[in-house]
Amino acid sequence: MNSLTTEVGYVSLNKVGEQLCGDRVEMVEYEDSLTLVLADGLGSGVKANILSTLTSKIIATMMANGMPVEECVKTIANTLPVCSQRKVAYSTFSIIQVNNNQEATLIQFDNPMIILLRDGVHLDYPSTQQIIDGKKIAISTIKVQPGDLFVVMSDGALFAGIGLSFNYGWQRDNIIDYLEARYLPEMSAKMAATIIAEECDELYNHQPGDDTTVAAVRIRKRQTVNLMIGPPEHKEDDQKMLDLYFSQEGKRIVCGGTTSTMVGRYLNKPVITSLDYHDPKIPPTGTLEGVDLVTEGVITISRVLEYAQSYLSGEDLSADWNNRKDGASLIAQQLFETATDVNFFVGRAMNPAHQNPSLPINMAVKMRLIEELSQALRQMGKQVRVTYF
């Protein structure tokens, strides 16, 4: 494992009135390689969805297993069902494969050209054309650097705003300018995809005229965030849990009143709690020397999970938590944006006062929250480890 990691995030907007998206993003991690495929099926709705799903699944699986691109394209051509109206089987695709966090191969067929930002600035890259099975395919190999950001879109992104804000839609150059202006060195892949998708949604006046998908691949330095919630089930494990927690590299978050008291005792430092409610529903945060953030436990984490789920589903394109200061938003910023790796240290001590069934903070709730949050973070491309005590 080197000090770099490849992070992926994407957002899809469905064409107005469609339940299914005709674009599809598929990602496969295999040994040291990561393969992302974005496919845009002909038409929209079910038909397009089937075409793009088949295309992306087949390519991602074959590419991840090291098959040459010719084989993949031929397999697609032989597998896709032929549209009865149009007499063609057609889906565009873009492939980004990153090997060992060192080298990226881009293989593109008929989608808008992948955008590469290096240090926040657009970079043109060379590509060679190859005709496979009558399809003109552009292939590029790029040595990557930490911070590189690849953005791949379906053509729905370029059509955004046609006739409304722009005569010819939002051109690739406009998207590059937009992205450069909003680029932040610490930006996650998911956030890069989200800000473009949000602008597309705006330009479409929230009624996309075409399925629109934006996916981003980011080469990042690993950044671990360690989050502790709950004291251990057995008091004699306190020391072990705390020693392990403090032996980790990276940022530290402590959630929960009893937990922060325990950590304060271990560090021999006071927990200082703020009186400021940035959100009346979320208890204020605290500070503790040696820890980056202290918050209340279950109520705060519930809110973090809500943020994660609506962010992932594409419902929340504004990502307001990125600018707010309540405990849940601060945790969200750390976990969704800063982290590439997240370690949860979960203690299973029962707080008798929390086991009242009328309170939404009992043990079962806490365990479920952590499980769902881990799942959500994995979907954001984070490496997640959960240890129970």
Place this chain on the structure above:
Amino acid sequence: MEIYVCIGSSCHLKGSYDIIQLMKEKIAECNLEDKVTLKATFCLGCCTDGVSIKVDDQIITGVSTENFDEIFKRYVLQEVEA
């Protein structure tokens, strides 16, 4: 005098936010800003009978918006004036 209002999970659900707002108002109303420091704290260990507050070294549990005035008078006003 130092007053701590518990903002742990249980107390939060039972209304710490309101108690803190009431405390702030009352302290201002009685011009006690230079005599009383209001702070928050995570968990005073009395989770079953929140909202809990701590006035100097004394923990008072079961504070609610209903009994707030009475508790403020008894534990804060009378103590400050004594």
